[in-house]
Amino acid sequence: MQEDKQLKELLTKWAVQHPSAGFTSQVMQQVTSAYTSNANTPPLYKQRLLKIVFGLFVIVCIVLLILSFTTPATLLFRFNVKLPASYFSQGFSFLITFWIVMFLNLILKKYPVKTA
Amino acid sequence: MNHTTDEIIIHKVLAGDIPAYSELVNRYSSMVFTLAYNIIINREDAEEIAQDVFIKAFTSLRSYKEQSKFATWLYRIVVNTALNKKKLRKLITADITAALTEEESADVYSLLQYERADMKQFVQKAVNVLPDNERICITMYYLNELSVNEISELTGITIANIKVLLHRGRKRLYTKLDELLKTELNDLK
Structure with missing residues (x-):
């Protein structure tokens, strides 16, 4: 125990390393710039707005569900547009390409390509 | 406080x-x-x-x-x-379980007798020659004042192994420091 104390004393006296003289000011400069850049960046969406949209969506779903039980099924309008068959294949290829790009983007974000 | x-x-x-x-x-x-x-x-x-x-x-x-x-x-x-x-996931903890050898080594009391201007240089030299895991445990325990449990939590090394590393590190540190100081004294003579 005493030996431990003595060794601690020896190491505290002689083995502590000190960073360069301007270390604190350098850190504070970076901290301040990180704080100001963070403070000036407006959030992409407000957390409350997201909650309101989600709440509205749930309410609308519930209302529609109740209406479907209480009122007879009548269509408000008739959707009757004939689309050419090529539209479907184009739409399908678009979806495939979109998801491939999305996955590639995710992978590249996780494992960025190192450039020399 | x-x-x-x-x-x-x-x-x-x-x-x-x-x-x-x-x-x-x-x-x-x-x-x-x-x-x-x-x-x-x-x-x-x-x-x-x-x-x-x-x-x-x-x-x-x-x-x-x-x-x-x-x-x-x-x-x-x-x-x-x-x-x-260092591109490491955790500290390398191999070779810890090997039996401890009780070698003749100097103790801290004899080392504290040396009051030299270049003592800092000697202590740092002695600390630097310790194996990585011993040096890190010694630093965390004596300088950062972390408990054995905290070191174990931070490094992922078991408590038993940390105790071994501290014991070995201490011995090695005393021996190395004693060696360095004796060599220096002999050079002066």
Whole structure:
């Protein structure tokens, strides 16, 4: 125990390393710039707005569900547009390409390509 | 006392008093730098790591839970950042279970008798020649004042192995220091 104390004393006296003289000011400069850049960046969406949209969506779903039980099924309008068959294949290829790009983007974000 | 003061400073910083953070940087810069240096053994890299650590700590200060000491939380960031820099996932703990050899070695009492101007150089030299895991455990235990449990939590090394590493590190440190000082004295004669 005493030996431990003595060794601690020896190491505290002689083995502590000190960073360069301007270390604190350098850190504070970076901290301040990180704080100001963070403070000036407006959030992409407000957390409350997201909650309101989600709440509205749930309410609308519930209302529609109740209406479907209480009122007879009548269509408000008739959707009757004939689309050419090529539209479907184009739409399908678009979806495939979109998801491939999305996955590639995710992978590249996780494992960025190192450039020399 | 330090603990409560740290908490007060953190509350100030979180309330928007950014310059108050410099107090924490001043208080822990040497210990953070010493730990980083003893993991990486390079002054420039250690300084870079220490800077990164303080910036990371600042940006994630809200996630700091007051159940643990601020210093322990900070040292965890140091270990992770330094190991990341070293491209290691965790400390290498091989060869710890080998039997301890009780060699003839000097003790701390005899070493404390030396009062030399260049003692710092000798101690640092002796610390630097320790194997990585022994040096890191010695630094965390004696300089960063972490308990064996905390070291185990930070490094992922078991408590039993940490005790072995500390024991070996101490012995090796005394022997190396004694050797260095004796060589120096002989050279002077």
